[in-house]
Amino acid sequence: MIVCVPVTPAGEIDPSCGRASRVGIADVEGGRLVHWQEFEVGWDVVHDTGTEGGPHARIARFTREHGAQVVVAHRMGDAMLHMLGRMGLDSHLGAAGDARVAVLAVAGEPRPYRHVGSYRRDRRRR
16 A cells, blocks of 8 residues: 655654645555655645645645555645545545554554545445
């Protein structure tokens, strides 16, 4: 499972997903973290620049380029949740503390964070 998570320079969950300066990409297999890489994305600097949909487009492009299947975050707006869901990504909100621990917690059971789901799955249930 490839997980995308906004992180602070200290390795904690960044409380603002769309305005994160760094993002971690984790590869989790069998409940183990097999690869972790952090990227300087600068979304905090460019969030209010460019077109209205610019921040969402940057995040969509980043998650797609890195093959993310899940996003773990403290919080994100409804429009961001909707966009990620339309892309087929699951979102888990309410994460705090060490980002690597949060990623592993989502990969295990029971999941401690609020699972928002994805648009495609929610749509099929109706």
